Structures are given as C-alpha cells and as structure tokens.
Amino acid sequence: MARLIYFAFPRGSVQGGQKMIIRHVEALRGLGFDAYYGTGPHNVVPTWFEHNVVRFTDSNFRSDDVVVLPDDAHDSLRRIPSMGLKAVVFSQGIYLSAALSYEALETFPEGRLPPFIAVGQRLAATIRRAWPGTQVELAPCFADERIFRPGGAKRDAIAYAPRKRPIEANAIRAFLRRFHPRHAGLPWTVLENATELEMADGFRSSTLFLSLSRLESIGITPLEAMACGCVVAGFTGVGGQEFATTANGFWVPEDDCGAAADALAQAADLVATGGPALKWRLEAGYETARQWSYARFLTALEEVWMKLAPETRIQTGPLD
Structure with a gap:
C-alpha cells in the first residue's frame, strides 16, 4: 500500500x-x-x-x-x-x-x-x-489558532525575534531611543530561539511586535503576533506583502531601520492613546490572522x- x-x-x-x-x-x-x-x-x-x-x-x-x-x-x-x-x-x-x-x-x-x-x-x-x-x-x-490566541494580562512592551536581522534589531532599538525618547523606557521581550509556547506567551504578554521578517515566502511570525493581540510594525520580508495592509500593521520598506523605528513609535503612540483607533487596528490584525488559520x-x-x-x-x- x-x-x-x-x-x-x-x-x-x-x-x-x-x-x-x-x-x-x-x-x-x-x-x-x-x-x-x-x-x-x-x-x-x-x-x-x-x-x-x-x-x-x-x-x-x-x-x-x-x-x-x-x-x-x-x-x-x-x-x-x-x-x-x-x-x-x-x-x-x-x-x-x-x-x-x-x-x-x-x-x-x-x-x-x-x-x-x-x-x-x-x-x-x-x-x-x-x-x-x-x-x-x-x-x-x-498562524495556529490552537496556540496563538489572545489571553492573559498585557504590559506595554515590544516583543521581537532578532534571529534573521540581528544588526537591524540593534539599530532600530538605538534609533527608537534617540529619535523617540518618549518610548525609550519601553521594555523589550526578546524571543530568540524561543519554543513555540514561549513565543505565544511573549506575544500574549506584549502590546507591540517588531517584525524583522527577511526574505520570506510568507513569514508567519507577524501573523502569530496579530493573532495574540499585538500591534505590529516593521518589515514584511517581501513575502509578507501577501497579507500586510495599512490596516493591520505599520509596515516599512525593507532594510530601512530608521523608518522601522518611526513606525514602531507610531504603534507605541497608538497603544498609549488606546480607544477606538487601537481597537480597530487590533481587529484588523485578528481578521488577518483568521484568514491564515x-x-x-x-x-x-x-x-x-x-x-x-x-x-x-x-x-x-x-x-x-
């Protein structure tokens, strides 16, 4: 057989x-x-x-x-x-x-x-x-909805996985600190070599996700972050253009670390302000993740x- x-x-x-x-x-x-x-x-x-x-x-x-x-x-x-x-x-x-x-x-x-x-x-x-x-x-x-879903308390923090872009990750952190000092105190949740469950916990406990996608066919990590209720900013990795919209993320041109820091600051401002605009952004992320279920x-x-x-x-x- x-x-x-x-x-x-x-x-x-x-x-x-x-x-x-x-x-x-x-x-x-x-x-x-x-x-x-x-x-x-x-x-x-x-x-x-x-x-x-x-x-x-x-x-x-x-x-x-x-x-x-x-x-x-x-x-x-x-x-x-x-x-x-x-x-x-x-x-x-x-x-x-x-x-x-x-x-x-x-x-x-x-x-x-x-x-x-x-x-x-x-x-x-x-x-x-x-x-x-x-x-x-x-x-x-x-983005596996059996694992990546909202839940638990969130804190104002930036989750990120620098494996594919370690230099860019450090540059963006430095640019955010210098260009947008109002967000210099935001903690960073590093998800380097994390297990799948640790990734999900990191997303669920953070309000923001910095996308460091690179040379992707799709790149599911931003989708997993959206599914857990993060506001996403950063790179699409090219392949992420298949799901990235102006509604579900603050997306920037590939490799432009200054623009990524600016986009991350916009996302942090949105989280700090809250209200209908934040709810709308989160709902757009949830809906995008559902399309990749x-x-x-x-x-x-x-x-x-x-x-x-x-x-x-x-x-x-x-x-x-």
Whole structure:
C-alpha cells in the first residue's frame, strides 16, 4: 500500500519550515493518510514545539511510495529521477530554493518535473514563472489558532525575534531611543530561539511586535503576533506583502531601520492613546490572522492530496 513520506533534514534549531513539514504529516495522519516524517540517522528532530509524528528512518522504499522533498534539498532532488519514485516538492522558500536548488531541478528530463506544493500565492506564482507548465498546488501556511490566541494580562512592551536581522534589531532599538525618547523606557521581550509556547506567551504578554521578517515566502511570525493581540510594525520580508495592509500593521520598506523605528513609535503612540483607533487596528490584525488559520490550511491540504495521491489515504478518520 502506498505511503506518503515527507522528508526533512532538521538540525534541531528553530526553523519555521521544519515545523510546517511536521504539521503537514500530523494533519495528514489525522485525515487518514498513511503519512510519515522521514529523516536521516544524523538529523535532530525539533524539540522546540510539541508534535506527534510517526518517523520513517530507513531506506526501504516501496515502488508506490510518494516522496515529498523540501525545495532546498538539492542533493536529494538530484537523486530522485534515478530512484523511480513518485515525488512532490514542498516549497516554502522563494529565495533559498532559487539559490540552492534550481540547478538540481534543471537536471530533470523535459516535462518530468514533479508537482509542487506551495505555502502562498506569491510563491506559487514564482514557481509557475520559473517552471512553466509545472503543476503547483496551494496548501497555505498558518498562524495556529490552537496556540496563538489572545489571553492573559498585557504590559506595554515590544516583543521581537532578532534571529534573521540581528544588526537591524540593534539599530532600530538605538534609533527608537534617540529619535523617540518618549518610548525609550519601553521594555523589550526578546524571543530568540524561543519554543513555540514561549513565543505565544511573549506575544500574549506584549502590546507591540517588531517584525524583522527577511526574505520570506510568507513569514508567519507577524501573523502569530496579530493573532495574540499585538500591534505590529516593521518589515514584511517581501513575502509578507501577501497579507500586510495599512490596516493591520505599520509596515516599512525593507532594510530601512530608521523608518522601522518611526513606525514602531507610531504603534507605541497608538497603544498609549488606546480607544477606538487601537481597537480597530487590533481587529484588523485578528481578521488577518483568521484568514491564515489552521482550519483553512487543513481543508486545503486534504484537497491537495486527494488530487495528488488519493491512494495514500487508507481511511477517513485519524490513524493514531
């Protein structure tokens, strides 16, 4: 019987793409698909979020197995044509995929490129432009409402995760202190290498979130902050333009740290003033996060795999 094996090559560090691979496998098993999380013997399975997946750790494939590869796994993508297995590419990165894997994808025979699953519309459009005629399905990433939601007391504080932009984070902090001294005393909640639950707690307890998104296909961290009731300011990471509006955030051009400090000050002024304007801004954030929900993802994921590999579904209810 056909199995659905999502391969990943985790190092144990915080990587949103690794979380999404595991969430796919969990969701598919909940829908009755015979899905597995495939890793190599030297990979480190993430422990920074709670999950429950069945692992596939050997190399004994069946002829009807369906292998799902990350779009940045260039070595594995080069080997797939010679393995005789049905393959699907799970694409979460516009830029990393182009930088690492386009040469590997160019080795596929003409017209034989595997189907893609993309996490956002902009990414899907880029894949279609790069590989005309290739099948591209959409299973949107999500701000998990089971975890990221309002609750508890908030304090006036700025939550931020500087991992992708450490220099910019320090510059913005300095600019805010010098350009807007009225907000110099605001505390900063650093969410560096935080677990998923720590991230959610940090968002729920802070009024503000500085978005340091960079080179994203979507970038779900600002969506998670909105879902927890933060006023968001900062960068979209390009991919965040898919959800960023003038209503749901104080967005600025990429890399402009001075503008980011100014936007953060505007957001802090809004929080300090309160009233209908703040309520309107928060509601816009909640509504945006709802458009990127786990429920929406689950419906799309089921539709995608019933189209790509219905033979891997062995029952209509959960397997575990």
